[in-house]
Amino acid sequence: MMVRAPCDLMVLDAAELASLSGPAGPRRGRAQAEIGILPGGSVAVRGGRVVAVGLAKELRKRWKAVQEISASGCLVTPGLVDPHTHAVFVGDRAVEFEMRILGRSYQDIAAAGGGILSTVRAVRAASDAGLEKGLASRLDRMLLQGTTTAEVKSGYGLTLRDEIRQLEAVRRVGNRHSVRLVATFLGAHTVPAEFRKRRAAYVDRVCRRMIPEVARLGLARFCDVFVDRGAFTLAEGRRVLQAARAAGLGLKVHAEEFERTGISSLAARMGAASADHLMRVSDADIRALAASRTVAVCLPVTTLFVGEPRYAPARRMLEAGCAVAVATDLNPGSSHCDSLPLAMSLACLGLRMTPAEALTAVTINAAHALGMGWEVGSLELGKRADLVIWGVPSHRHLPYTMGANLARTVIVDGRVVAERGRLLKAR
Amino acid sequence: MMVRAPCDLMVLDAAELASLSGPAGPRRGRAQAEIGILPGGSVAVRGGRVVAVGLAKELRKRWKAVQEISASGCLVTPGLVDPHTHAVFVGDRAVEFEMRILGRSYQDIAAAGGGILSTVRAVRAASDAGLEKGLASRLDRMLLQGTTTAEVKSGYGLTLRDEIRQLEAVRRVGNRHSVRLVATFLGAHTVPAEFRKRRAAYVDRVCRRMIPEVARLGLARFCDVFVDRGAFTLAEGRRVLQAARAAGLGLKVHAEEFERTGISSLAARMGAASADHLMRVSDADIRALAASRTVAVCLPVTTLFVGEPRYAPARRMLEAGCAVAVATDLNPGSSHCDSLPLAMSLACLGLRMTPAEALTAVTINAAHALGMGWEVGSLELGKRADLVIWGVPSHRHLPYTMGANLARTVIVDGRVVAERGRLLKAR
Numbered sequence: 057m058m059v060r061a062p063c064d065l066m067v068l069d070a071a072e073l074a075s076l077s078g079p080a081g082p083r084r085g086r087a088q089a090e091i092g093i094l095p096g097g098s099v100a101v102r103g104g105r106v107v108a109v110g111l112a113k114e115l116r117k118r119w120k121a122v123q124e125i126s127a128s129g130c131l132v133t134p135g136l137v138d139p140h141t142h143a144v145f146v147g148d149r150a151v152e153f154e155m156r157i158l159g160r161s162y163q164d165i166a167a168a169g170g171g172i173l174s175t176v177r178a179v180r181a182a183s184d185a186g187l188e189k190g191l192a193s194r195l196d197r198m199l200l201q202g203t204t205t206a207e208v209k210s211g212y213g214l215t216l217r218d219e220i221r222q223l224e225a226v227r228r229v230g231n232r233h234s235v236r237l238v239a240t241f242l243g244a245h246t247v248p249a250e251f252r253k254r255r256a257a258y259v260d261r262v263c264r265r266m267i268p269e270v271a272r273l274g275l276a277r278f279c280d281v282f283v284d285r286g287a288f289t290l291a292e293g294r295r296v297l298q299a300a301r302a303a304g305l306g307l308k309v310h311a312e313e314f315e316r317t318g319i320s321s322l323a324a325r326m327g328a329a330s331a332d333h334l335m336r337v338s339d340a341d342i343r344a345l346a347a348s349r350t351v352a353v354c355l356p357v358t359t360l361f362v363g364e365p366r367y368a369p370a371r372r373m374l375e376a377g378c379a380v381a382v383a384t385d386l387n388p389g390s391s392h393c394d395s396l397p398l399a400m401s402l403a404c405l406g407l408r409m410t411p412a413e414a415l416t417a418v419t420i421n422a423a424h425a426l427g428m429g430w431e432v433g434s435l436e437l438g439k440r441a442d443l444v445i446w447g448v449p450s451h452r453h454l455p456y457t458m459g460a461n462l463a464r465t466v467i468v469d470g471r472v473v474a475e476r477g478r479l480l481k482a483r
Numbered sequence: 484m485m486v487r488a489p490c491d492l493m494v495l496d497a498a499e500l501a502s503l504s505g506p507a508g509p510r511r512g513r514a515q516a517e518i519g520i521l522p523g524g525s526v527a528v529r530g531g532r533v534v535a536v537g538l539a540k541e542l543r544k545r546w547k548a549v550q551e552i553s554a555s556g557c558l559v560t561p562g563l564v565d566p567h568t569h570a571v572f573v574g575d576r577a578v579e580f581e582m583r584i585l586g587r588s589y590q591d592i593a594a595a596g597g598g599i600l601s602t603v604r605a606v607r608a609a610s611d612a613g614l615e616k617g618l619a620s621r622l623d624r625m626l627l628q629g630t631t632t633a634e635v636k637s638g639y640g641l642t643l644r645d646e647i648r649q650l651e652a653v654r655r656v657g658n659r660h661s662v663r664l665v666a667t668f669l670g671a672h673t674v675p676a677e678f679r680k681r682r683a684a685y686v687d688r689v690c691r692r693m694i695p696e697v698a699r700l701g702l703a704r705f706c707d708v709f710v711d712r713g714a715f716t717l718a719e720g721r722r723v724l725q726a727a728r729a730a731g732l733g734l735k736v737h738a739e740e741f742e743r744t745g746i747s748s749l750a751a752r753m754g755a756a757s758a759d760h761l762m763r764v765s766d767a768d769i770r771a772l773a774a775s776r777t778v779a780v781c782l783p784v785t786t787l788f789v790g791e792p793r794y795a796p797a798r799r800m801l802e803a804g805c806a807v808a809v810a811t812d813l814n815p816g817s818s819h820c821d822s823l824p825l826a827m828s829l830a831c832l833g834l835r836m837t838p839a840e841a842l843t844a845v846t847i848n849a850a851h852a853l854g855m856g857w858e859v860g861s862l863e864l865g866k867r868a869d870l871v872i873w874g875v876p877s878h879r880h881l882p883y884t885m886g887a888n889l890a891r892t893v894i895v896d897g898r899v900v901a902e903r904g905r906l907l908k909a910r
Binding site: 153154158197200201393408410450453455457458460461476477 | 627790811836888
C-alpha cells in the first residue's frame with residue numbers, strides 16, 4: 057500500500073478549475089485567453105503553498121488532507137490580484153459624484169478645490185488609527201469579493217511626513233490583514249496647494265527628498281507618477297521615474313488617461329512594471345508596451361465612473377501582443393469600487409475582453425504588474441495557496457453575473473479567511 | 484404620565500431617513516428629486532405597517548417597541564422595488580455573453596437559434612420544481628441587496644401551458660418568499676419557433692386564448708408585449724394591449740429599445756402602467772408619456788450589457804415631466820443582474836440621474852409602475868413596513884459606492900428578513 061503524504065487542505069472536484077498555469081511571465085496577446093482549465097480539478101495545499109493540482113482521484117492517492125472542501129459545481133480560481141488602488145484614504149467624495157452628474161467635469165471639480173486635494177486635506181487631518189481603519193474596512197470588502205493581493209498607493213499626503221504616514225498605515229494593516237499588500241509611493245499624484253505656484257520645487261522635493269527617504273525606509277516597492285492634463289508633464293514624469301529608479305524602486309505610471317502624453321512609451325522603455333489607465337494610448341505607445349516587459353493595466357470602472365465616452369483600446373493592445381491587466385482603481389473620486397468581479401464584467405462589456413482574457417487580467421497578469429508573478433496569480437506548484445471558490449460553474453459566469461457577490465470561499469496561504477460573505481476571524 | 488402604545492419594531496436614529504413621503508402619485512420631473520429626507524429619522528411599525536415616522540425622541544413618547552434596531556450612522560430607505568424582471572427561468576446564456584463580446588449582436592444570436600428562444604426551450608423542458616428553485620434563488624440574492632418587491636414576467640413558455648406554469652411558479656414562490664411579487668403575462672415576448680411562419684396565428688392565440696385564460700385564472704396583474712425589431716409590430720402590440728385591457732389586465736410594454744416604433748405613445752394613450760426600455764424614445768413619445776399616467780421605466784444595466792452606445796434619454800424625460808423608474812431587467816440574455824443598487828449606480832452614471840432621482844426611481848415610482856404606489860415604495864403611515872438599513876450615511880453614498888453589498892438589514896412587513904448578507908430564515 058502506498059503511503060500518502062500529509063497536507064493541510066484539499067479543495068476538491070471543482071466544476072472548472074482555472075489554474076492560470078502556463079509558461080513563466082505575463083500572458084501576452086492571444087495567450088491571454090489561455091487560463092489552464094481543468095474540469096473536475098482539485099488542489100492540495102501544504103505549508104501555505106500549492107503542492108498538487110490535478111483530479112481528486114490522483115491527488116487522493118498521494119495526499120491525505122487535514123481539511124477537505126468540496127468545490128462541486130463551482131469555479132475555482134487563484135485569489136484575485138488588484139494591481140491599482142488608492143485604498144488608504146479617509147472621507148468620501150459622494151457630493152462630487154452628484155456634481156459630475158450635474159455636468160461638472162473631473163477637472164472642473166479639481167480646479168474648484170475639490171478632487172484629489174480635498175482628500176489630501178482629509179488625510180493630512182486624519183489620525184494614524186483613522187487611516188488604518190479606513191484601509192482595513194476596504195480590504196475586508198475586497199477580500200469578501202475574492203481579492204487576496206492588492207497594490208495600495210500613497211499620494212494623499214503630499215508631504216514627506218504624510219506620505220510616510222500613509223505608507224506606514226499600509227505596512228501595519230498589511231501585517232495583520234489577510235489581503236497581501238504591495239505599497240506604491242505616489243508623491244507625484246498632484247501638486248499640493250502650498251506648491252501651486254512652485255511646481256518645479258515640488259517635483260524637486262519628490263525626487264530629491266521624498267523618494268530617497270521612502271526607499272531608505274523600505275516603505276514602498278514601487279514609485280508611481282500621474283502624468284496628464286492637470287497633473288504632471290512628461291518631462292516632470294521622466295525626472296520622477298529616474299529618481300525612483302536611482303533609489304531602487306520599481307516603476308509605475310498613470311498614463312494617457314485624459315490626454316495622450318507619451319508617458320506610457322517612456323515607461324515601457326524604462327522597464328516599468330506597469331502603465332495604467334491608457335484610455336488615450338497611441339499606436340506607437342501600444343507598440344512600445346508590446347515590445348517591453350511593462351504590463352498595460354486598464355481601469356474600466358474609472359472610465360464608467362468619470363463618464364468618459366471611450367474605454368481603453370484593450371483589444372488593440374491584446375492584438376498587438378501587450379500583456380493586459382485590470383484593476384479597480386479604488387479611490388474616493390474617480391472609482392469608488394472595491395470589486396474586481398465588477399471590474400471583470402466591465403472588462404468584458406467595456407474593454408471587449410473575453411471572460412478568459414479578463415480572468416488572466418485580474419490574476420497572473422495583475423501579479424506581474426506588481427512584480428509578484430513568481431508568487432501569486434496562478435495555482436502552480438510552489439506558489440502561494442491563495443484561491444477562491446466561486447458560486448458559479450465556469451469562468452464565463454463570473455463576469456456574466458452582475459450584482460450579487462459570487463465568492464463562496466476565499467483562501468489565503470491555505471487558510472479559509474472568508475466564507476459566504478463573512479470574514480472568518482477578526483483581523 | 485403618558486401611556487405609550489405598544490408597537491412591534493422601531494428603527495431608530497438613522498443618519499439619514501429617506502422616507503419618499505410626499506403627495507400621492509408618482510414623482511414627476513423635478514419633483515423626482517424630492518425624497519423626504521429626515522436626518523436622525525426613526526420609524527415605528529405595528530402589524531406590518533408603518534405607524535409613525537419622526538425623530539426617536541418623539542416616537543419614544545408615543546410608542547413602546549418590542550424590538551428596537553439602531554440605524555445610527557446609516558441611511559434608511561423604503562424597501563426597493565424592481566419593476567421589470569424576467570426572473571423565472573432556468574439555465575443561463577453565459578456563452579452568448581462571450582459571443583456578443585466577440586462581435587455578435589443580440590439579434591444575430593437570436594437569429595442563430597440562441598437568445599430568448601434558447602431559454603424558451605430550457606423552460607419548456609424544466610420541471611415545476613426547477614422553475615421555482617431558479618426563481619427563489621434569484622429572489623434570495625435580490626432580497627439580500629435590498630429588493631423587497633419585484634415584478635416577474637412570464638414569456639419563456641410561449642404555449643398556454645408553459646406560460647401558466649411560469650406564472651404558477653411565481654404565485655407559489657411568492658406565497659412563501661419574503662420578496663413581494665407582482666406577476667406579468669408576457670406571452671408576446673417573441674414568436675415561438677413553431678409559429679415562425681404563422682406569426683399572425685400566434686398573435687391570435689395570445690389574444691384570444693392565452694390572455695383570457697391567464698386573466699380568468701387570476702395569475703397575472705399585468706400583460707406586457709415586446710414591440711421592436713425582431714419581435715412584434717406596433718399593430719400586433721396594439722392588438723395584444725386591447726385584448727389585455729378587455730380581459731381586465733393592467734398594461735405594460737417593451738418599448739423603443741432597439742428601434743423606435745411608437746408603442747410607448749400608444750401605451751401612454753391606453754393608460755398603461757409603464758413603458759419600459761425607451762432607449763430610442765422620440766420627443767413625441769416623451770410628450771405623450773409626460774401627459775399620461777404611464778411610468779417610464781429605464782433599464783440601464785441592459786444598455787450596458789447588450790453594448791448599446793446610448794442610454795435612454797432620462798434627463799429629457801425628467802425635464803419633460805415624465806415619472807421615471809429604474810429596474811434591473813434581470814434575465815439570462817440581456818441583463819444578468821440582480822442588483823438594484825448597481826442599477827442605481829448606472830442610473831446616475833449612464834442615465835445622468837441624480838442620486839435622489841435614482842432613489843425615487845427604485846422606490847415610489849417603481850411602485851407606481853406596478854400599480855402598488857398605495858402600498859409600498861415610501862415610508863408613510865399605513866404603508867407596508869418594508870425598509871432597508873444601509874451601511875452608508877446618505878442616499879448619495881448608495882449609487883456612489885459600487886461593488887460590495889451595502890444592505891445591512893432588510894425588513895419586510897415589519898420583520899427582519901436579512902441581516903449583513905444572510906437570510907434570516909429559510910423560505
